[in-house]
Amino acid sequence: MTVSYDDVNGAWGGITLPAVTLAETKPLFAKLIARFGKHPDKMPTAAPYWARKGRRVWASTKPRDTRRYANGGHNGLGRMIHDASHIVFEDHHPNLKTHSHVHAALELAMIQYAMRKGWHLPKAKPEPKPRPDKSELRVLKLARTRASIERWEAKARRAENALRKLRRVEAGLARHV
Numbered sequence: 379m380t381v382s383y384d385d386v387n388g389a390w391g392g393i394t395l396p397a398v399t400l401a402e403t404k405p406l407f408a409k410l411i412a413r414f415g416k417h418p419d420k421m422p423t424a425a426p427y428w429a430r431k432g433r434r435v436w437a438s439t440k441p442r443d444t445r446r447y448a449n450g451g452h453n454g455l456g457r458m459i460h461d462a463s464h465i466v467f468e469d470h471h472p473n474l475k476t477h478s479h480v481h482a483a484l485e486l487a488m489i490q491y492a493m494r495k496g497w498h499l500p501k502a503k504p505e506p507k508p509r510p511d512k513s514e515l516r517v518l519k520l521a522r523t524r525a526s527i528e529r530w531e532a533k534a535r536r537a538e539n540a541l542r543k544l545r546r547v548e549a550g551l552a553r554h555v
Contacts, residue, residue, distance in 0.1 A: 380479040380483075381479055381482040381483040381486050382479060382482055383477065383482050385482065385486055386482050386485050386486050386489065387444075389486050389489040389490065389493075390444035390456070390489065390493075390498065391444070392443075392444055392445045393444055393498060394441045394442065394443050394444065395438070395441060395442040395444060395454055395455045395456060395498055396441055396455075396498070396499070396500040396501060397438050397439055397440050397441055397454075398436070398437060398438050398454055398455055398458075399437050400432045400433075400434065400436055400437040401432075403432060403436040403437065403455070403458045404430075404431075404432045406455075406458065406492075406497060407425070407429065407432070407436070407458055407461075407462055408425070408430075409495075410459065410462040410466075410488055410491070410492075411423055411424075411425045411429075411462060411465065411466065413491060414462070414463075414466045414484065414487070414488060414491075415465075415466050415469065417469070417470050420469070420470070423465060423466050423469040423470070425465055426465070429461065429462075429465060433458075433461065434453075435453050435457050435461075436453070436454070436455075436457055436458040436461070437453060437454075438452075438453040438454030438455070441500075442454045442455075442456065444456065455492070455497060455498065456489075459485065459488050459489055459492060460485060462488060463481065463484050463485035463488050464476060464481075466484060467480070467481045467484050
């Protein structure tokens with residue numbers, strides 16, 4: 379059975395992909411290239427420089443509905459997978475045209491891999507740290523202020539000692555002039 383881009387666009391099953399940052403997509407992209415870039419007759423696929431540093435279109439500030447947006451056309455995880463499929467496909471099949479049924483099969487396999495790994499699931503938000511009450515903040519600020527006073531007093535003592543030594547040297551030199 380040949381795979382078409384209708385199969386690829388329907389591979390997500392109508393789910394909503396979570397918002398993703400560029401920093402989150404870089405390691406995922408590297409995993410895709412490492413996993414699918416292996417070829418029995420060639421060296422492993424190496425991502426070009428522009429792909430290793432990431433692309434702005436891989437980031438998505440809001441969730442993407444996969445029923446409305448095609449994989450390669452809009453920002454987010456789908457676009458990152460589409461770009462990874464282009465790099466691997468062009469390395470493995472330099473004489474074939476992109477967006478052929480062979481390319482669609484590769485991209486479909488990448489999407490299925492991403493879904494098995496749970497990349498399409500929303501990330502759990504970290505719990506906010508409890509804020510200390512005002513009395514605790516005042517105690518902390520008082521302790522920091524006292525520590526600062528001690529540091530400056532130590533610097534003042536060192537400065538007084540250095541000045542006393544320099545005045546003694548100056549007096550000795552002045553006697554011999």
